[in-house]
Amino acid sequence: MKRLVPVLERTLAEAGVTLDEIDGVAVTAGPGLIGSLLCGVEFAKGLVVATGKPLIGVHHLEGHLAAAFLEDPAPEVPFVALLVSGGHTSLIQVDELGGPYHHLGATRDDAAGEAFDKTAKLLGLGYPGGARIDALAKDGRADRYEFPVLMAGKQNLDFSFSGLKTAAARIIASGALEGQDLADFCAGFQTTVVENLLKKAFAAVRQTGIPRLVLAGGVAANSQLRARALERGRREGVQVFLPSRVNCTDNAAMIARAGYPRLMRGESSGLDLVARAHWPLFEAHPAP
Amino acid sequence: MLLAIETSSRAGSVALFDHTGLLERVDLGAPRDHAQGLAPAVQRLLGGRFERLTGYAVSAGPGSFTGLRIGVAFLKGLGMVHPRPVVPVGSLEVLAAGLGAEPADRVAVVDARRGNVFAARFLGPALEPEPDLSPGMYPAEALRARLGGLPLTWIGDGAPVVAPEAGVIAPEATWTPRADVLAALAWPRLVAGQGVEVARVSPIYHQLSAAEESLGICAVD
Numbered sequence: 001m002k003r004l005v006p007v008l009e010r011t012l013a014e015a016g017v018t019l020d021e022i023d024g025v026a027v028t029a030g031p032g033l034i035g036s037l038l039c040g041v042e043f044a045k046g047l048v049v050a051t052g053k054p055l056i057g058v059h060h061l062e063g064h065l066a067a068a069f070l071e072d073p074a075p076e077v078p079f080v081a082l083l084v085s086g087g088h089t090s091l092i093q094v095d096e097l098g099g100p101y102h103h104l105g106a107t108r109d110d111a112a113g114e115a116f117d118k119t120a121k122l123l124g125l126g127y128p129g130g131a132r133i134d135a136l137a138k139d140g141r142a143d144r145y146e147f148p149v150l151m152a153g154k155q156n157l158d159f160s161f162s163g164l165k166t167a168a169a170r171i172i173a174s175g176a177l178e179g180q181d182l183a184d185f186c187a188g189f190q191t192t193v194v195e196n197l198l199k200k201a202f203a204a205v206r207q208t209g210i211p212r213l214v215l216a217g218g219v220a221a222n223s224q225l226r227a228r229a230l231e232r233g234r235r236e237g238v239q240v241f242l243p244s245r246v247n248c249t250d251n252a253a254m255i256a257r258a259g260y261p262r263l264m265r266g267e268s269s270g271l272d273l274v275a276r277a278h279w280p281l282f283e284a285h286p287a288p
Numbered sequence: 289m290l291l292a293i294e295t296s297s298r299a300g301s302v303a304l305f306d307h308t309g310l311l312e313r314v315d316l317g318a319p320r321d322h323a324q325g326l327a328p329a330v331q332r333l334l335g336g337r338f339e340r341l342t343g344y345a346v347s348a349g350p351g352s353f354t355g356l357r358i359g360v361a362f363l364k365g366l367g368m369v370h371p372r373p374v375v376p377v378g379s380l381e382v383l384a385a386g387l388g389a390e391p392a393d394r395v396a397v398v399d400a401r402r403g404n405v406f407a408a409r410f411l412g413p414a415l416e417p418e419p420d421l422s423p424g425m426y427p428a429e430a431l432r433a434r435l436g437g438l439p440l441t442w443i444g445d446g447a448p449v450v451a452p453e454a455g456v457i458a459p460e461a462t463w464t465p466r467a468d469v470l471a472a473l474a475w476p477r478l479v480a481g482q483g484v485e486v487a488r489v490s491p492i493y494h495q496l497s498a499a500e501e502s503l504g505i506c507a508v509d
Contacts, residue, residue, distance in 0.1 A: 001361060001491070005364050005486060005487035006487060009487075035353070035357060038358055039361040042327070042361035042362040043364055046327070046361070046363060046368070047365040048365075049330055049331050049362075049365070050338065271327040271331060272325075273324075274324055
């Protein structure tokens with residue numbers, strides 16, 4: 001709440017733009033923490049009531065999908081998106097930015113980022129700990145500890161991470177992990193998550209016949225996931241697209257990018273736009 | 289001309305006020321509709337008359353966390369585009385002033401759940417704040433023990449929670465802080481140059497919201 005005005009002022013100053021030059025205001029309308037969403041949505045409404053410019057409510061996940069379009073060159077559509085963050089693990093077919101989006105698969109329990117964060121917390125690495133596990137894993141051997149092969153069913157494109165979380169907790173409970181042990185543990189854990197994510201992502205590519213895979217969401221900043229995705233892509237003739245790390249984690253640029261085509265099409269949300277803590281992407285953008 | 293935003297309670301409202309007095313008040317819908325109602329109401333109320341605005345007033349809390357966030361965040365958006373001084377007024381003072389010129393000392397009291405109330409005591413018709421009960425959150429029982437026997441007027445939905453044995457509970461119709469009352473309190477302060485920059489305005493929560501308690505984040509900024 002305190003930062004709304006100073007951050008916008010600084011952004012405008014750094015971009016060399018005044019509020020008069022803004023053609024519309026895009027804002028995350030959900031899903032997420034309701035208190036934060038409310039602050040953003042109402043601040044945006046204040047801006048549009050005052051300027052008379054259109055308001056555009058954006059789905060947070062659509063923002064993550066749009067992050068790839070902040071890069072040059074942007075990915076060609078259609079593509080398969082592997083969207084992995086602290087709250088989501090989904091495979092989505094993107095025909096066009098702005099939809100339609102087709103649901104291909106999702107986690108049945110924990111999100112991949114949640115598995116990272118919860119395990120990091122058990123290891124005493126702090127929160128959020130995904131980046132710490134990533135760093136520690138670089139010096140570790142992945143085959144030292146045994147982690148379960150993750151399977152939510154071979155035939156589908158769904159994920160499951162609860163078994164991994166349990167196995168990780170069991171190993172951590174059996175004795176404090178330090179030094180090389182900790183590095184080996186992190187390497188094994190991370191490799192299990194990464195390989196599972198990519199197995200399903202490349203299965204989705206084969207199933208849809210679309211040879212383009214885009215990584216999105218905070219976990220897409222993971223270095224092993226990025227490296228392995230590129231490697232598999234080269235081997236299997238799939239074009240893998242990685243947004244820069246800074247655009248993977250939550251940010252307003254991706255929300256602007258998602259809102260922009262809608263603004264160009266003359267769409268806008270009403271002033272009665274309501275922030276929603278829960279809001280399935282496929283409800284926001286139903287496939288035709 | 290002053291735009292006043294009152295969203296600290298279940299029934300929000302907005303008002304326009306100038307040297308001639310109240311110009312117009314618009315009531316927002318049901319409590320959960322603040323988020324839907326505030327922006328359209330302000331747009332309807334102001335039309336394109338932003339250039340006539342000389343300041344803003346906002347009910348700063350304590351009260352509904354959601355309501356306070358909605359009011360202050362929206363005001364920050366408006367104020368960034370049309371910068372004018374903002375007069376934040378404590379929501380308990382707005383509530384107390386709604387009773388009009390009442391000779392008795394009064395206690396504004398709002399149900400804060402779990403046996404607690406937000407409360408503040410004001411002295412006489414001039415509404416001098418009583419330092420012994422400055423705006424804050426108090427256990428209802430402790431308040432009854434301390435003040436329940438005094439000849440006070442209790443105003444707000446926290447009155448039945450405290451259930452004072454003496455004094456008077458103001459009629460239920462007066463239990464809602466209103467934007468026109470807020471505007472009337474704020475106008476002389478605006479004229480006296482007591483407004484602040486919009487970036488400096490924060491809601492006064494006086495306690496942690498349940499969500500923030502669980503996250504370990506302090507809400508009082």
